Amino acid sequence: MNTSRSRGRTPGTLRAAALAVLLTTGGFTAPASAQSARTETPVGSGGGVTETVVRVKSPLPASFGARPAACDWLSYLRYRSSAGPASSAEADRVLIAQPGILEGAGAFDSVARNTVTRAAEQGRHIEFWALDRRSNCLEDRTGIASGDQHTAVDYYYRGKQVQGRTFAGFVGNDKLGWMAGLGIEQTVRDEYDLLTAELPDQSVRKDKVLCGGHSLGGVITGYFAAADFDGDPATTADAGQNQCAGYFALDTTVSTSLGDLSGSIPDDTNLPDVGLGYGVVQAGLDSGLLPRSLSAPVLLNPETMTLLAIAGVGALQDPGGEADLPGYLPANTNIEATNRFLFSKDTATFLTGSPAVKDFRLTNQAVLGSLMDDQSVPLAFLQSSVGFFDGGPITDKNFPAANGSSAQPGLFGTEYKAIPAVPHGPLYTWRDYDRVGDADDPGYRASDGTPFTAAGKEVTDIQELARSMAAQPLDFTEQYFPTKLVTDLELSTSPQVKRLVVHPDGLTAHPTLTVLAGDGLLAGRVPADLHPVVADGYQHLDVLTAAPVQNNGRPEPVSTALTEFARTPR
Structure with missing residues (x-):
């Protein structure tokens, strides 16, 4: 039997804590006071964190043009030891993390908590700052913060009010002119x-x-x-290298090249052809002829990424209850195409739309x-290892x-894919990561006899994932990712970007911790001289x-490595 259940955080306590956060964070959607240059609002305390x-108010230059007032503020989630100093300057260490592509501050929730907790167990008080990029200012969390799935769907897709507020709609390219300037220069300036x-x-x-950072955050x-x-x-007191005592890279490398991250940017986004050159691309962004935020026809756009958080709300609200979300969603081309892409067992099912996801009985956990x-x-780049389907026959997803x-394999990953086999049949449940391999596990196998998964391949607690996605005031995803940030990095040899690398020796000026997902995007591709820590069985998001305790009974290796790195004298 797996030993990780002793970790002290049951699904029930996670649900209670998360729902308490949801009920007390209504103020997070409101703009900060005009009289204050800084606001800090409690999210919650628990487990010593x-x-x-x-x-923090940080207005963009006037050259960026008109923008929402909220976009002149920078935001981050601050995690600290409850027993430690209230002042960040008095902490033993402060870890500041840049998110990956299409990723927000909420994605760091588990690793931040685990790292702060591990350090406190060793008598050290560190902080973890999970950054939100400036463009996240466009997101409206009102529906998610209601804590109810139906309320959230009605708010975002049916025009119904929540607490007197009506959703203004997903922001179109014509209103994103100011984002044409949100490239790598402004991104690092914001961090500084x-x-x-x-x-x-x-x-x-x-x-x-x-x-440091995750994925694109390493670059x-x-x-x-x-x-x-x-x-x-x-x-040089202002040089980037002199703001840090060391660097950390989570399934990435600290570099100025996108080369290591092939597979992290989906092939079907509306990313412009950088072969046009820097000047032409910038002119296209300025004029609006090119899209100013990165998206794709299915799944990777603001409308469908909102569904991920809504699914998280359902898993927190009633994890084992039968889900009605697939049938409650509005019928439109974008949502229908996304559902088919994610829940079709083969090409014929994708083309016909039958059976559809709403034809299967799934718990809210199984939907997430x-x-x-x-x-x-x-x-x-969206994959985590949160367990497996249960409750009925399973078949290959081809x-x-x-x-x-x-x-x-870099785009789709290497794991065999599975899907419930019987529409209008049994209620499909979800076997959490720490129950895979237990005595009652059916041990589902693919048609060629390959086991779909094993205990050593499952590492993330689905309820902790739900909390990160649905109970954080800053989103897990990044709905409006600046196109210019990627085009700048892909045009790194252009004079306009090359000039930003003023102190190239800064890349090696300090010790660097590189942590890799054993089954992630960079598996087997990072030079040995970086001495990476490899988290076996992990995917890119894992x-x-x-979870803080793994199926082998050992502490989670990423936060363990970060804690040790933060402890080592510089």
């Missing part, structure tokens, strides 16, 4: 401005701050490390699992790639979402 959401506002003493930053950290922020390369688990969702094929 205190979480707050911090907003936030750090200097929160920790004004440069010697404290240089001694205590560890700078952003690379540019930060090499940047100069006062316009004078001869003065089907959207996020590596044996279900076909996009590798769409969009057949099980056992080698078609685009390095952020994994």
